[in-house]
Amino acid sequence: MTELAKSFEPGPIEARWAAAWEQRHAFAPTLDAGKPSFSIQLPPPNVTGVLHMGHAFNQTIMDALTRYHRMRGHNTLWVPGTDHAGIATQIVVERQLQQQGISRHDLGRKNFVARVWEWKEQSGSTITQQMRRVGASVDWDHEYFTMDEGLSATVTETFVRLHEQGLIYRGKRLVSWDPVLKSAVSDLEVESEEEDGFLWHIRYPLANGSGSLVVATTRPETMLGDVAVMVHPEDERYTALHGHQVTLPLTGRTIPVIADDYVDREFGTGVVKVTPAHDANDYAVGQRHGLPMIGVLSLDATINDNAPEAYRGLDRFVARKKVVADLEALGLLVEVKKHKLMVPRCARTGQIIEPMLTDQWFVAVSKAGPDGKSIAQKAIDAVGSGQVKFVPENWVNTYDQWMKNIQDWCISRQLWWGHQIPAWYGSEGQIFVARDEAEARVKATAAGYAGELTRDPDVLDTWYSSALVPFSTLGWPNETPELKAFLPSSVLVTGYEIIFFWVARMIMMTSHFTGRVPFETVYIHGMVRDSEGKKMSKSEGNVLDPVDLIEGVDLPTLIHKSTTGLRKPETAPKVAKRVEKEFPSGMPAYGADALRFTMASYASLGRNINFDTKRCEGYRNFCNKLWNATRFVLMNTQGQDCGLKEHTKAECQPGGPAHGYLSFSPADRWITSELQKVEAAVAQGFADYRIDLVAQALYGFVWDEYCDWYLEIAKVQIQNGSEAQQRATRRTLIRVLETVLRLLHPITPFVTEELWQTVAVVAGRKADGSDALLAHAAYPVAQPERIDGEAIAWMDKLKTLVGACRNLRGEMGLSPAERVPLVVIGDEAFMAQAAPLLKVLAKLAEVQAVADEAAFAAATSAAPVAVVGAARVALKVEIDVEAERLRLDKEILRLETEIAKAEAKLGNESFVARAKPAVVEQERARVAEFSATLERVRSQRARL
Missing domain, CATH: 1.10.287 (Helix Hairpins)
Structure with missing residues (x-):
């Protein structure tokens, strides 16, 4: 016999089982061709990252689905990994170098990359250790890093193939440029926020001296690269000036007046400057009108030699001030207005982005490939045909809208950390794309070039290698058993914010290279916000650390973490006061299971989550209640005859040796019936990706039905019942509990694994001392034929009767400790059977049944009467009227x-x-x- 500890302490339990599962390789997949397969790809977190609330939410959903399917007997693989995070990682290591007074250029590329690898080995596993802390049942033997040798080879292979198919090209295009990183960044990584600015009205004199046009601009420094001014073709104020020339102030150049319906006649003066080399919309205008492109910004956002000498070498914002001052001195500055404008900033560095005309590598996503279809069209068809489904379905519209307006994908980054582009250049700009330098030399020789080759210094966009993850992690281009079994994966669980970053690109690349879709379902969940619905942000001081919620943290540390990195440092006292008010004694240790149950309860389709720690407290109480319930059950079943011996049908017949061996009460049959219903509800919840409904069904059954009702009834039946009734009660107690632990395991794996090791032995599910894991036990399946309608009706009547008694006590102001008789008239058969239970559940001294109205009236005096079905009841209390x-x-x-x-x-x-x-x-x-x-x-x- 094993005795459970008196109190539930999650910390030691979680540490023990996290280690045990990994040591036993508990989550390794089977590869049985006769079984269905379930697989899931972890959206790879950045190697620089730490676990945040979004991860905890996302991974709870993924783990619940994975554990559920593993227990159902599927070949189950959850693939973990981390992304090399080109920009973020390079920033981290460069900052470390700055603290030592050196730069990456001092080290050189080879040594800098070696330093990054060194950092990765020391600090790059933080988030995967935290994943273990929340119980993620990934197969760690399949863990990948996007810079691993195998995945890097796949990156190179796909690049070369796409280039050979004419679907990758190099060209000069306008891209979003971070002047501090000195690299192109994805448009999707540019965050535009409204900020205070100005609108400068500048006079551009007509070249013929007949007047001027007033241009409104928010970026006067870029006027040095203007190639035209533009008006709306139907704006009558300027119709006569179409085709005229104006003198560009400060430069002496003349530029044309053009007409284009892009112009908003209501904005400013209705006249705008055109600078194709420094504005995405102007770039499109320049393409339409065949305008030249004059770039006046260097890659570090200083003014270059294409501008007048007076401005060369100045920082863009210093140049802005000088341009404005010079215009004012010339009498060309008409007015300056305050203006709210959207300022684009790099999400990684916070720097203001400049549209920059540079040479970059692109994937031609809309160009037809060798099979006549573009990469983008294949991805559109994959969703349109239903091969890939979105849950909720409305996200299909978002996906389609973006895919049908998709631009060629800029995949090059001017960084040192990442997959270096597999292209080599000849001395006159010849390009040889190859898998390695030896192959590049072969291609160069075939083309008649024998000179020196120089490799392209750029690296690939991090999202390029991430897009290959569905097949690169399973051994492609080889047709491995894993690739055969687990591609497509079953479901991708992710937030809506990376539909374009990752989801669309995985569908494009996987469809193109394998002819299969990467996943069958995309489950889009909402964003975790704070309790007031605000986005969690360190700059706002409202971030919660999942590990703090699991392990607890003292108040000073919590305040320090909340007030570090605030956007407005002066708000620190206010933030500290809020934290102290919410957690006066610090953050309690809720445990991983309570956090997971909380996250599961929030996991409805697509809704954002206002996270409230009070829910964690509630689910911590749930785990404690489950623990105490298990202690009660074990005390009443361990070493006892629990009626688990199986008998033949003949043995159970009248006169047989097992006849009357078990005598199940209506309450026994009721809880078994309710168990079948909850099993069905849980299965439906998992099928519909409604993890919140799974959590809700399990919580309600365990807390309300099993613990609050059945355990109390079982106490009475064990104390007062016959041997057959006691045996049946013990069997029901242990079998229902064992089933509950299996049902709960996908959501609360630690506490259930701990309890099951003992409960399963008593329930006859495993031999004592075996090393069987709950993680591998069969998941319960509903048996509708076991639902007993009569028992459910009987129990409903008992509940109603108990509720009526409790209401009567309340009306009469009786304390819970005061036990008084209950007088009953009517429904004699039911009352006789229910009386022992009613006495305990309603805290009664006794139940007195009377046969006639006179006796009932005499016994109850002036006491209030409740009608319950065919019976009337009243509490017998002597009253001073x-x-x-x-x-x-x-x-x-x-x-x-x-x-x-x-x-x-x-x-x-x-x-x-x-x-x-x-x-x-x-x-x-x-x-x-x-x-x-x-x-x-x-x-x-x-x-x-």
């Missing part, structure tokens, strides 16, 4: 006074207008509650 009248009159007066006060507040227009909505609603609720109570008290007073 006069004293009770006085007490009730006093209570009626008090309630009337409270109602009058609340109604006066609600009738005050000033109060309703100024008070918070929650306060007003609280007053309305008080009126409703007092009124309902008053009605009951008056009714009782009338009986007296």
Whole structure:
């Protein structure tokens, strides 16, 4: 016999089982061709990252699905990995070098890359260790890093193939440029926020001296690269000036006046400058009108030699001030207006982005490939045909809209950390794309070039290698058993913010290279926000650390973490005060299971989550209740005859040796019936990706039905029942509990694995001392034929009767400790069977059944009566009628006074207008509650 600890302490349990699962390779996949397969790809977190609330939410959903399918007997693989995060990782290591007073250029590329690898080995596994902490049942033997040798080879192979197919090219295009990184960045990594700025109105003189046009701009420094001014073709103010020339101030160049319907006639003066080399919209205009492109910014955002000498070498914002001052001195600055504008910043560095005309590598996503279809079209067809489904379905529209307007994908980055582009250049710009330098030399020789080759210094966009993950992690281009079994994967669980970054690109690349889709379903979940619905951000001081929620943290540390990195440091005292108010003693240790249950309860389709730590507290209490319930069950079943011996049908017949061996009560049959219903509800919840409904069904069954009702009934049956009834009760107790642990395991793996090791032995599910894991046990499947309608009806009647007794106690003001008799008339058969249970559940002294009305009236005196089906019940209490009248009159007066006060507040227009909505609603609720109570008290007073 094993005795559980008296109290539930999650920390040691979680540490023990996390290590045990990994040591036993518990999550390695089977490759049985006769079984269905379930696989899932972890959206690879950045190697620089730490676990945040979004990860905890996302991974809870993935782990619940994975554990569920593993227990159902599927070949199950959850592939873990981390992304090399080109920009983020290079920034981290460069900052470390800066602290030592050196730069990456001092080290050189080879040594810098070696330093990054060194950092990765020391610090790059933080987030995967944290994943273990929350119980992620990934197969760590399949763990990958996107710079691993195998994955890097796949990156090179796909690049070369795409180039050979004419679907990768190099060209000069306008890209989003970070002047601090000195690299192109993805448009998707540019975050535009509204900021305060100015709108400068500048006079451009007409070249013929007949007047001028006034141009409105938010970036006056770029006027040095203007190649035209533009008006709307239907703007009557400027129709006569189409085709005229203006003199570009500060440069002496003349540029044309062009007409294009891109112009917003209502913005500024209705005249805009055209700078194709420094604005994406102007670039498109320049293409339409065949305009030249003059770039006036260097890659570090200083003014270059294409601008007048007075501005060369100046930082863009210093140049802005000088340009404005010079225009004012020349009398060409008409006015300056304050203006709200959207400022594009790099999500990684926070730097203001400059559109920059540079040579970059692109994937031609809309160009037809060798099979006549473009990469983009294949991805559109994959979703349109239903091969890939979105849950919720409305995200299909978002996906389609982006895919049908997709631009060629810029895949080169001017960094040192990442997959170096497999292209070599000849001395005159010849390009040889190859798998290695030897192959490049072969191609160069075939082309008649024998000179020196120089490799392209750029690296590939991190999202390029991430897009290959569905097949690169399974051994492609070889047709491995894993590739055969697990591509496509079953479901991708992700947030809506990376539909374009990752989801679309995985569908494009996987469809193109393998002819298969990467996954069958994309489950899009919402974003985790704080309790007030605000986005969690270190700069706002409202971030919660999942590990803190699991392990707990003291108040000073919590305040320090919340006030570090604030956007406005002056708000630190306010943030600290809020933290201290919410967690006066620091963050309690809720444990991983409680955090997971909380996350599961929030996992409805597509909705954002306002995270409240009070839910963690509630689910910590749930785990504790499950622990205590298990202790009770084991105390009553270990070493006892639990009726688990299986008998033949013949043995159970009258006269057989097993006849009467088990005698199941209506309550036994009821809890078994409810178990079948919850098993069906859980299966449906998993099928619909409604993990919140799974959590809700399990919580309600375990807490309300099994613990609050059945365990209390079982106590009575074990104390008072016959041997056959006791045996049946023990069997029901242990078998239902063992099934509950299996049902709960995908959501709360640690506590259930710990409890199951003992419970399963008593329940006959495994031999004592075996090393069987709950993680590998069969998941329960509903058996609808076991649902007993009569038992459910019997239990409903008992619950109603208990509720009626409790209401009567409340009406009569009886304390919970005061036990009084219950007088019953009617429904004699049911009452006789239910009496022992009713006595305990309703805290009664006894249950007295009477046969006629006179006896009932005499026994109950003036006590209130409740009608329950065919029976009437009343509590037998000796009442001083006069004293009770006085007490009730006093209570009626008090309630009337409270109602009058609340109604006066609600009738005050000033109060309703100024008070918070929650306060007003609280007053309305008080009126409703007092009124309902008053009605009951008056009714009782009338009986007296």
